[in-house]
């Protein structure tokens with residue numbers, strides 16, 4: 001792997017021919033997520049671990065969480081490449097991941113498939129990690145690790161298909177309206193106004209709350225499910 005440094009970011013090589021870039025802000029988030037998991041979430045869920053284990057499992061969990069985000073982006077990028085779009089890079093930064101595709105979507109079918117690929121990967125990962133959690137029920141550390149990853153991917157998937165730009169759901173909705181009306185501008189405007197109703201910032205606050213563990217605590221008491 002060739003590593004090169006640009007302003008505020010580091011290129012770490014390629015995955016499936018797609019260049020990967022980590023913005024420095026991403027390392028901060030990685031630490032922040034580890035800190036929340038080790039300092040708050042895991043200690044409240046699993047009482048009898050030693051401090052070392054909270055940090056160890058917290059660290060591994062947060063790395064695998066970001067691998068999950070990365071795979072979500074790779075999902076978008078691989079489908080885009082299959083349709084011969086130029087994929088500049090996949091970048092991880094403070095708000096998660098982004099697939100930088102150098103061209104506008106050419107038709108609704110391609111936009112739909114490129115947009116839906118990310119959430120599909122995320123839902124598959126949720127199933128995969130829940131499966132592992134069930135398999136390793138006897139080992140509390142591994143169970144905690146896989147169960148959290150299943151949960152966070154499930155949330156991420158649901159959050160992602162909400163119909164607000166710049167979430168994938170916004171683009172999926174635009175592709176559907178575009179296919180029906182055959183009019184990209186109209187689809188764009190309509191999808192944007194639906195997105196406004198959802199309010200990206202409201203969604204963002206929900207997401208940050210979730211990251212901070214409030215939402216997850218809510219789930220555990222069975223209030224939301």
Ligand SMILES: [Zn+2]
Nearest residue numbers: 076118119168
């Ligand atoms: Zn996505």
